[in-house]
Amino acid sequence: MRVVLVLIQAFVALTALVGGGLLMRAPDGHLLQLPLAVLTQAPFTDFFWPGVLLFGVVGGGHAVGLVLTVRRAPLAGTGALLLGVGTVVWIGVQVLMTDPLFWIQGLIAGLGVVEAALGGWLVRRG
Numbered sequence: 751m752r753v754v755l756v757l758i759q760a761f762v763a764l765t766a767l768v769g770g771g772l773l774m775r776a777p778d779g780h781l782l783q784l785p786l787a788v789l790t791q792a793p794f795t796d797f798f799w800p801g802v803l804l805f806g807v808v809g810g811g812h813a814v815g816l817v818l819t820v821r822r823a824p825l826a827g828t829g830a831l832l833l834g835v836g837t838v839v840w841i842g843v844q845v846l847m848t849d850p851l852f853w854i855q856g857l858i859a860g861l862g863v864v865e866a867a868l869g870g871w872l873v874r875r876g
Contacts, residue, residue, distance in 0.1 A: 755819050755830055755868045758861050762837060763812035765858075770805025773797040792847040808840055827872025834866025 772781040777796035779786060786796060794800055815833045818826040841859040845851060 751868055751871060752819065752822075755865065755872075756816065758865050758868075759812050759816040759819055759830070759833070762833075762858065762861060762865070763809050763816055765854075766804050766809030766812060770801045770803070770809055773801025774805060777801065788848045788850070790847075790849045808837065811836065827869050827875070830869025831866050831873060832869070834862045834864070834869055837862030837865065 769782065773779065773784075774797075775781060777798035779788075779797050784797065789795075789797075792800070811833055815826070815829045817823075818829050823829075838859050841855050841862065845855060
């Protein structure tokens with residue numbers, strides 16, 4: 751189970767760090783072929799601040815969670831549970847603020863659910 755959690759956290763960390771970095775570098779979204787028109791309900795005029803949040807909170811958080819999980823730290827389960835729930839919330843807010851939907855949103859939300867479940871499993875194991 752821990753191997754699955756490591757893979758999820760590594761994947762989410764990597765995709766969030768790369769995606770957030772590209773959005774900060776090119777806030778018009780062109781590096782990800784993401785038009786500004788998707789920000790239909792968002793309080794942003796470009797992708798810079800969403801990129802900062804994606805990079806710092808989602809990517810950075812998952813990088814820390816990954817280290818905790820690999821090191822079998824006592825907080826690894828709690829971290830994974832919180833990161834998984836946070837990821838689902840992130841995607842939920844993203845879906846509300848953007849149009850259209852993208853397939854990767856479903857994938858990341860699903861990974862967040864699995865991450866939270868595995869984190870809960872680790873917490874219960876002690």
